[in-house]
Every structure is written in structure tokens, then in C-alpha cells.
Amino acid sequence: MLIKKIKTHTTAMVIAAGLTLTSLGLASYSPPALAVAEESSIYTITVWKIHPGQHIAFIEYMQEWEAVYKIIKLPPMKWYRKISGDSYDFVSVSPPFDRTAEHEMERVGKERGLPIGYNYTLKLNEFVDSYTSTIVEGPQSMAALLSQIDK
Template identity: 25%
Template sequence: MRHFIGKLAWLGLMLATPVAFAQGNAAAKEPPKAIVSLYRVAPGKHEAFLKWMADRDAIDKQLGLPRAQWYAHFQGDSWDYIAIAPALTDAQQKKEDDAARAKGLTTGAKSSIEFRQFIASHTDTVAFGPMNVSDMITLIDAP
């Protein structure tokens, strides 16, 4: 559950990075992955949405799991919030789900339906990162 930097330049880097990585040598370490989620919240549901997400964030904090970094819309495009979170391993996801169930929170398909009551639209994108530009260039230049 768990930015946009210069629209075309960033998109170009994101598209080029996996191709460059695939062409790199087998000894190269895969860069970390993150999930970038962009939310447009349904009218009147902002406070409920944030509380719903905070309940889940508290579980990650309690378990010592990596937590999302949140950004709130101020000016510009029509999104309300962006969350950027490290992708969890299957074991971490199971640990998170078990803890959520223990606290009486929904998980799985039921959680997805519950989540949608707050949302007008959203997207989730798996991206490489966080990295700095030098790391990205290293991936592109890998043999």
C-alpha cells in the first residue's frame, strides 16, 4: 500500500534504466525498487483517507518496516498525495498483513475494496530507486 522530476527526462531515464540493467553484466547488483503511488482522493474523504493510511503506517513503524514518504499537493497538477515507499519483500508483506489482521484491519481483496471508498483515482508505479543520477548513469553505462 504503499514524482515527478522533469516529465520527459525522468520518463526517459525510467524507461532506459531497466533496459540498461538487462544489458549489464550478471554480477551487477539490481538497484532498489520503490512503489510510487499517486492519489486523487474522493471529495470529502481526505481526512478519512489519511487516517486509514496512518493506521497502516503505524504497523510498519511498529514492525520496523520501511515506511512511505508522503507528499501533499500544494500547487500544480490535480493529485492530492504522492507516497513513495520501498517495495516490500514477500516475507515483509506477510508480516505486515499478519499484524494488520491482529489489529482488526482489513487485508487483501477486502482491504482493496475498503480503500476505494476514499479514492477518485490512483496509480501505482514500480520504479528503481532511490538512487542519485550518478547511480542511474552507472546502470546505463554498465557493460
């Protein structure tokens, strides 16, 4: 009877721990799949929708950050404007954010009077209705993609 109680108690603890880890996202965590790609072919693509009437202010604001990137020798985002299609306004393509340069970027931005940290987000929200980002690898041909698949 004692062994059955211990087994039941142990099982309950394992289930509780599993539920806790799952609720924290730890049990199903898997690292990003960046390791399979050449770093030079990884980009962040962001689709931007700007508040009506805020396009010029947004462009001017992002131009100020472009100047910061130039000073600290990071490649700036490449911008594309919508000419037809969906309700977005701009698409930007950039290398993934360089965390090692973050402090330098904030230092130079602050020196230039730009908001940093959470204040950056608050300022950005004055112009941006919504945006979404994704990390991609490419460009690649369909043949190159097929060559990566185990059949």
C-alpha cells in the same frame, strides 16, 4: 504429398501455439529489469487522487497501516501532499512491497481490526478515486544516467 501435409500441419500447430502463447503474454514475457539496479535504490512511487471530502479519512486509514509497518519493522511510505499543480492529492514513495513480510503484515493488521486481502482494496476504494504506481531507481544525476548507456 504426405510430407507436405505433415509440414503444413506442423506449421499450423506452431502458429497456433505461438498465438496462444502471445495471447497469454508468455511469448513476449520478459522479467522486470530490477536485476540491473541496486535493491537499496529501488522505490515505488504512487500518485493518489482522493474522493472529495475523504482526505481526512484516507489520512487516518493510512496512518493505521503506518503503525502496522512500524510494529513489523518495515519502513513506512514517505508522503508528499500536493500544494499546486495537477489534480492528484498525494504522492507516496516507498521501498517495493516486501512479499516475505506480507503474512506478518496481515496478521498484525487483522489484530488491529484492519481489513486484509481483498477487503483492504474495498476499504481503500472508499477513499481513493484513483492511483497509479511505478517502480523507479534513484535518485541519480543525469551524468550517472548517461554513464549507464552504451554508446
